[in-house]
Amino acid sequence: MNGRSAQRLAKLQEALASGGTLHLRDAAELCDVSEMTIRRDLTTQVSAISLLGGRLVMANYPGVTPIYDLTEQQASHYQAKYRLCQRALAFIEEGDTLFIDCGSTLMPLLSQLSHFNELTVVTYALNVANAVAALPNVRLVLLGGLFYAASQSFGSDNMAASIERLGINKALISAAGVDLERGVSCFHFHEVAPKQAAIATAMQRLLVVDASKFGVVRPAYFAALDDFDVVVTDGEGAHSSQYLGCGNAPLLS
Amino acid sequence: MNGRSAQRLAKLQEALASGGTLHLRDAAELCDVSEMTIRRDLTTQVSAISLLGGRLVMANYPGVTPIYDLTEQQASHYQAKYRLCQRALAFIEEGDTLFIDCGSTLMPLLSQLSHFNELTVVTYALNVANAVAALPNVRLVLLGGLFYAASQSFGSDNMAASIERLGINKALISAAGVDLERGVSCFHFHEVAPKQAAIATAMQRLLVVDASKFGVVRPAYFAALDDFDVVVTDGEGAHSSQYLGCGNAPLLS
DNA sequence: GCGTTAATGTTAAAATTATAACATTTAGTG
DNA sequence: CACTAAATGTTATAATTTTAACATTAACGC
Numbered sequence: 382m383n384g385r386s387a388q389r390l391a392k393l394q395e396a397l398a399s400g401g402t403l404h405l406r407d408a409a410e411l412c413d414v415s416e417m418t419i420r421r422d423l424t425t426q427v428s429a430i431s432l433l434g435g436r437l438v439m440a441n442y443p444g445v446t447p448i449y450d451l452t453e454q455q456a457s458h459y460q461a462k463y464r465l466c467q468r469a470l471a472f473i474e475e476g477d478t479l480f481i482d483c484g485s486t487l488m489p490l491l492s493q494l495s496h497f498n499e500l501t502v503v504t505y506a507l508n509v510a511n512a513v514a515a516l517p518n519v520r521l522v523l524l525g526g527l528f529y530a531a532s533q534s535f536g537s538d539n540m541a542a543s544i545e546r547l548g549i550n551k552a553l554i555s556a557a558g559v560d561l562e563r564g565v566s567c568f569h570f571h572e573v574a575p576k577q578a579a580i581a582t583a584m585q586r587l588l589v590v591d592a593s594k595f596g597v598v599r600p601a602y603f604a605a606l607d608d609f610d611v612v613v614t615d616g617e618g619a620h621s622s623q624y625l626g627c628g629n630a631p632l633l634s
Numbered sequence: 635m636n637g638r639s640a641q642r643l644a645k646l647q648e649a650l651a652s653g654g655t656l657h658l659r660d661a662a663e664l665c666d667v668s669e670m671t672i673r674r675d676l677t678t679q680v681s682a683i684s685l686l687g688g689r690l691v692m693a694n695y696p697g698v699t700p701i702y703d704l705t706e707q708q709a710s711h712y713q714a715k716y717r718l719c720q721r722a723l724a725f726i727e728e729g730d731t732l733f734i735d736c737g738s739t740l741m742p743l744l745s746q747l748s749h750f751n752e753l754t755v756v757t758y759a760l761n762v763a764n765a766v767a768a769l770p771n772v773r774l775v776l777l778g779g780l781f782y783a784a785s786q787s788f789g790s791d792n793m794a795a796s797i798e799r800l801g802i803n804k805a806l807i808s809a810a811g812v813d814l815e816r817g818v819s820c821f822h823f824h825e826v827a828p829k830q831a832a833i834a835t836a837m838q839r840l841l842v843v844d845a846s847k848f849g850v851v852r853p854a855y856f857a858a859l860d861d862f863d864v865v866v867t868d869g870e871g872a873h874s875s876q877y878l879g880c881g882n883a884p885l886l887s
Numbered sequence: 888g889c890g891t892t893a894a895t896g897t898t899a900a901a902a903t904t905a906t907a908a909c910a911t912t913t914a915g916t917g
Numbered sequence: 918c919a920c921t922a923a924a925t926g927t928t929a930t931a932a933t934t935t936t937a938a939c940a941t942t943a944a945c946g947c
Contacts (some may be wrong), residue, residue: 385894395716395745402686405934415896420935430770431657434687434904435934439768464649489648505778507767514760514781515682515692523760523788525778525796528767535776543778658904668926673905687934688904810933 386422389414393437394430402436462591465615466490469553469589472611475499477619478550480579483534483572486555486589488512492631494519503547505575506534523545536571541578554609556590558597565606566599573603580608589613604633639675642667647683655689659884714846718741718868722806722842725864733797734762735830736787736825739842740806741765747772754817756800758828759787775800782824789824794831805836806864809843811850818859819852819873826856835859842866 384552397403398409409416423432430437466489476499481487483506487510491512494500502513505524513521514545524544526537536538537543558566565588567576580603588609595614610612649664650656662669676685683690719742726732729752734740734886736759744765747753755766758777766774777797779790807829811819818841820829833839833856841862848867859865 395742417897418895421895433689433691433935436686438686466648492647494646507776509762510760510781511764513827514783514786517783521781523776523778523781525758525776525788528763528774528776530767530770533767535778669904670927671925674925685905 386426389419390422390426390428390430394428394439397430397437399440400567402433402438405432405435405437408437427453437485442583461499462486463591464488465591465613466493468615469587469613472551472585472587472613473497473500477501477530478503478548480504480544480549480551480552480580480583481513482506482555482576482589483509483532484555484557486591487553490553502550503579505536505540506535524575528568529568531574532569533568534572538573540575544575544578545582547582551585551587552579553587553589554579554604556588556594556599556603558599559588559590559594559606560596560598561606563598565608566597567601567605568599568601570601573601576603580604585610587611587613591615600614639679642672643675643679643681643683646672647681647692650683650692655676655686655691658685658688658690658796661690687788697855716742718842718844719746721868722840722866725804725838725840725866726750726753730754731756731801731803733757733802733807733836734766735759735806735808735829735832735842736762736785737810737820737855739808739844743806744769756797756802756832758789758793759785761786777828782822784827785822787822787825789827795826797828797831798835800835802832802836804838804840805832806840806842807832807840807857809847809852809856811852812841812847812859813849813851814841814859816851817855818857818861819850819855821852821854825855826854829856831856839865840864844868 392412393403393408396408403411404420405416408419410420419437420432422428423430423437429439432438451474462485469487469490470493473494475497475547478501481491481502481504483504485508488508490504491509494502494513495516495518499516499520500518501522502509503522503524504510504513505526507528510521510523513519524535524537524540526540528535554565555567556565557568560566567573576602586609588606588611590612592614645665646656646661649661651722656664658669658672661672665672673685675681676683676690682689682692684692687705691819713762715738719740722740722743723746726747728750734744734757736757738761743759744755744762747755747766748769748771751771752773753771754775755762756775756777757763757766758779760781763776766772772819777788777790777793779788781788808820809818810821813819820826830832839862839864841859841864843865
């Protein structure tokens with residue numbers, strides 16, 4: 382169940398690499414076998430291709446396939462992320478130049494940006510860039526460099542310099558840990574430089590984190606809590622504002 | 635058929651923005667309406683969401699949805715692009731640092747790169763970056779800047795400088811027009827700087843174009859034909875090699 | 888060449904998804 | 918409040934996709 386099966390999958394994968402989907406029917410024709418054989422190839426071998434309603438799609442492509450359908454639970458978890466971003470959205474104004482941090486926290490915000498007429502988004506994250514690239518009314522500036530798969534983002538020597546050259550209005554920063562004494566931290570060290578540069582340059586600094594990050598410390602420290610002008614969070618008020626209340630940052634509970 | 639319908643679509647779009655797919659069933663539940671209503675929303679309104687075998691996916695996401703299923707005709711057209719890239723592949727060696735140009739020509743090459751153990755790809759195109767980001771064994775360097783949707787690529791002042799700092803082994807350049815007298819050209823002016831920088835820096839310069847580009851001149855000139863060490867094309871030999879034979883470039887017909 | 892096994896093809900049944908028609912609810916108007 | 922029309926729900930039917938079982942072909946060792 383191997384040699385030719387793998388060859389077929391390779392062929393199909395190449396066909397799909399440029400994007401798009403391939404109907405099972407066409408895939409079978411392309412490989413000159415029956416649809417059933419393609420089906421079997423897909424179930425037997427492990428591959429980056431998955432079958433979605435009779436169509437072959439690249440499973441690893443950032444957009445669509447990741448197979449993790451949002452179930453009811455995840456949908457409610459999404460609600461939390463969504464509300465968080467709704468609050469962050471309130472700070473965004475027409476004409477802003479936004480720095481958008483990496484991670485998944487700020488993703489729900491991006492599609493909301495289509496309501497504006499003119500915005501510029503600066504980012505160093507591939508997933509953010511992809512989402513913004515789809516918005517016709519938003520200018521995208523991607524800060525490139527060497528790609529780090531773990532955070533879907535780029536790092537480079539002169540990232541700080543590049544950021545400082547831009548007129549960033551508002552920086553929306555995410556974090557993996559927020560602690561009153563130990564400050565704000567993330568997982569990956571290459572994220573520190575861009576985050577700090579954005580914080581240094583931006584006119585307004587917003588920290589966007591859900592309440593689960595409070596009291597958590599992660600390996601890479603990048604800022605103190607009062608480096609931020611606003612903390613956007615989803616706490617119930619009682620717990621989170623008590624926690625953050627001592628800092629200088631006005632809290633949007 | 636409007637207000638709430640649009641709201642639902644917005645909600646769904648936000649849910650999908652972070653990637654992944656949403657089953658019609660879950661989408662209905664999320665919006666607290668019947669599946670039929672979601673179906674109707676999708677057919678009535680124009681939106682970036684499309685329905686693929688009972689699952690909602692973002693249609694604009696680079697990877698999967700673009701709805702343009704490769705039909706038989708396109709599949710055969712793909713064969714041509716595939717063969718072209720196979721020929722280009724023959725020049726790639728383990729450990730290479732490749733400059734990969736923007737456009738769709740070189741896309742079929744990318745998935746083939748998974749056969750190598752160590753490669754570095756340098757690019758200024760978003761679609762190329764996405765394809766390479768999925769390959770675990772290939773290092774990705776993306777040259778960022780302002781995004782140009784027309785070519786899915788980035789442009790910036792210091793792109794040339796960034797490219798020259800890199801030790802690029804082989805430059806794989808694509809083009810929209812190739813003419814013996816008028817040289818090699820493309821559509822977009824912002825592509826000129828990176829292409830020229832790559833040509834200037836790379837140790838080996840490969841022009842990868844299908845035969846349909848011969849005798850064509852496009853607005854942005856970027857190189858003479860004999861700036862290249864190799865021309866990889868898919869001509870039958872007779873026509874194309876005759877055409878290109880006069881140049882200095884050894885022709886791989 | 889024969890027998891064996893893997894690979895592929897074919898077909899029918901089951902499950903799922905899409906479409907269409909009609910019923911019901913909701914929102915707005917006079 | 919009744920009337921109207923838009924919006925949504927429900928149900929049945931059609932189309933498509935998935936699964937499973939069995940038939941056929943190709944590959945390989947002896």
